[in-house]
Amino acid sequence: MPSIISKLIFACFFIIIRADDLRENKLEKYNEILENSSRIFNGNLYKTITGNSRIYTLATSNYFGEFAVGFNNGSITIFDNFGRYKRSFIVVSSIEPSYLEIYGIRYFLNGDIGTTGKFGTKIFSNSGIQKMYFDSCCHSAISVLTNGEVAYGLSSFRGGRIYIQNPSLASPRLILSHSQYYGDTIRSLLALANGDLVSGSFGSADIKIWNTLDGSLKQSLLGHTRGICSLILLENDSIASGSYDRTIRIWNINTGTAIKVIPADIGDYSFNLMSLLPSENIAIASLDRTIKIWDKDNEILIKTLYGHTDYVTSLAVNSNNFLVSVSLDKTIKIWN
Structure with a gap:
């Protein structure tokens, strides 16, 4: 016992x-x-930062916990995820104001920063030292492939073209022809995990998926009736495209079919760019000076964020799951 x-x-x-x-x-x-x-996005305004010129673009780095903003005075400013200033550097100096405008920014895995605009495409170290300079005119979109190469769009009389280039080499490895429309502008480039590249342009309603090993066109996604303004990666081998026809389409990139079409009802306005929130909802930067949050599964508008006083030009989600927006009103807003 x-x-x-x-x-x-x-x-x-x-x-x-x-x-x-x-x-x-x-x-x-x-x-x-x-x-x-x-994963819950409340849409509350956390902070407003006022810059010294209009803004077209920004990019975030999850690894470095920061985001980069391209100002139209030819400079880039780096902030931490909470909007605290870290550093700035000059991208381009010119007596022609339009050549100061920065249209695209992307981070490389090592922290380098690629940027593009009418001045061409440049790559800087994370501290702001220029490492490479490609071409001298009229670049519009930029992306970084999984192998570390840079893809950038060129607008020319030959149409919308895409250059794929090793950042350490002086010449592009591939030149892809997205469209033959005179002066067409590549508006969005999306790198996929398998190494493929998705492209969309202002002048063409077609979305194209490229094999970046040999430059062959794998497929075209058809359905939009006007040009493409934004492409984002979703879950389960799908992407979302935003178009000037005021719709968002969800695509299965394996089959090339549209899973659903969401009429993004924004009145007389179009939108600039989309970003995927942690909740899997889609935020769109609207030309009516607002940010609209769409439930893509139920195809409904669930929230509108007010605060900007001019066109909202770009959006990105940082590693703190804050939504960062920039605008022609010269401000940066951080939403939680």
């Missing part, structure tokens, strides 16, 4: 184990709450 001492030892052991179980359950529940809360 167990002694009183052994019973007490067993009872204490059971209490300790039970307490550990409760703590573990609470910890799991707490972690679940944290994970879910990080």
Whole structure:
């Protein structure tokens, strides 16, 4: 028959184990709450930063916990995820104001920053030292491929073209012809995990998927009736495209078919760019000076964010799950 001492030892052991179980359950529940809360986007304005010139573009780096903003005075400013100033550097100096405008920014995995505009395409170190300069005119979109190469769009009398180039080499490895429309502008480039590249342009309603190994066209996604302004990657081998026809289309890139078409009803206005929120909803930068949040699964507008006083030109989600927006009103807004 167990002694009183052994019973007490067993009872204490059971209490300790039970307490550990409760703590573990609470910890799991707490972690679940944290994970879910990080995916909830309330749309509250966290901070407004006022710049010194109009803004067309920004990009975020999850690894470095920062975002870069391209000002139309030819400079880039880096902020941390909370909007605190880190550093600035000059991209281009020119007596012609339009050549100062920065149209695209992308981070490389090593922290280098690629940027594009009428001045061409340049690559800088994270600290702002220029490393490479490609061409001298009329570049419009930029993306970084999984192999570290840079893809950038060129607008010319030959139509919308895409150059794919090793950042350390002086000449492009591939030149892709997206369209033959005179002066067409490549508006969006999206790098896929398998190395392919998706392109969309202002003058063509077609979305094209390229094999970047040999430059062959894998498929064209047909359905939009006007040019493409934005492309973003979704889950489960799908992408979303935003068009000047005021619709958002969700595509299965394996089959090339549209899964759904969302009429983005924004009155007489179009929109500039989209971003995927942690909740899997889609935020669009609208030319009516607002940001609209769409539930892509139920195809409904769930929230409109007000605050900008001019066109909203770009959006990005940083590693804190804050939505960052920039505008021609010279401001940067951070939303949580």
